Amino acid sequence: MTNPKTSPVAESVVEQMARAIVRTYRFKLKPTRAQHSRLREALEHSRQLYNAALEERIDCYRKTGKGRSYFDQTAAMTELRQSEGSPWAWSMESAPLKALDLAYRAFFKRGGFPRFKGRDWFKSIGWNDQIGWKFDGAFDAKGLGSIRVHQHRAVPSRPRVARVKREGRHWYLYLVCKSEALPANDNGTATGLDLGLASFAALADGTLIPNSRFGRKASGDLRRKQRALARCKKGSARRNKVRERVAQAHASVRRARRTFHFQTASDLVRRYALIAVENLNIKGLARSRLARDVNDAAWGQFIQILSDKAESAGRRVVKVDPRGTSQTCPACGAVKAKDLKERVHSCLCGFTADRDVAAAQVILHRAVHGPAEAKTTGCGASSPRRAVA
Numbered sequence: 424m425t426n427p428k429t430s431p432v433a434e435s436v437v438e439q440m441a442r443a444i445v446r447t448y449r450f451k452l453k454p455t456r457a458q459h460s461r462l463r464e465a466l467e468h469s470r471q472l473y474n475a476a477l478e479e480r481i482d483c484y485r486k487t488g489k490g491r492s493y494f495d496q497t498a499a500m501t502e503l504r505q506s507e508g509s510p511w512a513w514s515m516e517s518a519p520l521k522a523l524d525l526a527y528r529a530f531f532k533r534g535g536f537p538r539f540k541g542r543d544w545f546k547s548i549g550w551n552d553q554i555g556w557k558f559d560g561a562f563d564a565k566g567l568g569s570i571r572v573h574q575h576r577a578v579p580s581r582p583r584v585a586r587v588k589r590e591g592r593h594w595y596l597y598l599v600c601k602s603e604a605l606p607a608n609d610n611g612t613a614t615g616l617d618l619g620l621a622s623f624a625a626l627a628d629g630t631l632i633p634n635s636r637f638g639r640k641a642s643g644d645l646r647r648k649q650r651a652l653a654r655c656k657k658g659s660a661r662r663n664k665v666r667e668r669v670a671q672a673h674a675s676v677r678r679a680r681r682t683f684h685f686q687t688a689s690d691l692v693r694r695y696a697l698i699a700v701e702n703l704n705i706k707g708l709a710r711s712r713l714a715r716d717v718n719d720a721a722w723g724q725f726i727q728i729l730s731d732k733a734e735s736a737g738r739r740v741v742k743v744d745p746r747g748t749s750q751t752c753p754a755c756g757a758v759k760a761k762d763l764k765e766r767v768h769s770c771l772c773g774f775t776a777d778r779d780v781a782a783a784q785v786i787l788h789r790a791v792h793g794p795a796e797a798k799t800t801g802c803g804a805s806s807p808r809r810a811v812a
């Protein structure tokens with residue numbers, strides 16, 4: 424292992440640490456019964472605005488052959504607000520118009536015409552400026568009143584953007600704040616992380632982090648409820664009830680996974696100055712069909728949490744090219760094809776290790792030396808060589 428202080432990877436740490444970081448804080452809201460229905464009204468209002476704006480765009484195009492822009496629509500809304508007033512904040516009402524505008528942009532780029540949103544489609548309301556709401560331990564927004572917040576941690580500055588999201592039965596507040604990053608905190612240790620299916624992750628030093636037991640329990644519960652839902656008759660009252668329960672089970676799985684991700688990330692950031700992971704954005708190109716989208720999403724969330732924690736602790740997360748990480752020998756660099764059932768990496772050079780641990784070592788090696796060198800390095804060179812069997 425080279426000293427990360429002198430490697431090219433670590434040099435850019437200084438640049439990265441110089442800038443302020445933007446972080447999202449998530450708190451549970453404790454609305455009263457009246458506020459709960461008010462929040463639902465705000466969601467419904469946003470949905471209707473979205474659908475009305477979509478209808479207007481379609482109509483206008485049909486009649487005049489020209490579209491309506493976000494600017495046209497917000498101008499019309501401002502006029503309406505001036506003549507009739509509105510119980511809601513401007514930014515809350517402009518958010519669905521912005522969402523529609525984004526949907527249109529995506530349509531022009533990739534196709535997929537924007538759709539009218541059904542009742543359960545709208546799950547969040549947002550405020551993209553600092554007008555019409557405030558946060559002082561409670562969340563106080565125009566039209567909603569002051570809602571209690573379970574604030575389990577402090578925020579570093581006045582939030583600039585707020586979002587309220589419905590997750591199952593509960594409501595959560597997301598606040599975006601700016602804070603100063605800490606200076607680089609380098610204790611000279613580095614590790615590679617291979618996110619897997621057999622265990623949650625393997626580390627380059629041979630540690631395996633098992634999947635969270637609580638998460639497994641929660642997803643078993645979810646599967647049972649989904650089966651119950653499949654048995655219900657479409658459109659029945661029973662089905663609606665079971666559907667609500669499935670939504671709650673989903674939320675519970677998400678919470679369990681998030682907690683596990685936070686704990687694991689904290690632990691890693693405490694122990695290592697540099698953590699190498701695979702760049703999942705390009706992983707899809709190289710991966711077999713066995714790993715499912717669910718894992719991709721969960722790993723993406725974990726890497727995001729890990730990166731955030733690393734950033735505020737002055738640590739570094741390096742993303743490397745994932746291609747062939749599980750097919751490369753960390754000791755000699757030889758490429759050896761393995762299918763997914765082969766749990767042990769055993770190379771002609773004499774190196775043997777757990778398959779995922781070997782991959783973690785390749786990932787670490789790439790973060791420090793780059794992928795090209797990993798292939799050309801001969802046996803016994805500066806690669807992260809471990810216990811040769």
Ligand SMILES: [Zn+2]
Nearest residue numbers: 752755770772
């Ligand atoms: Zn080898």
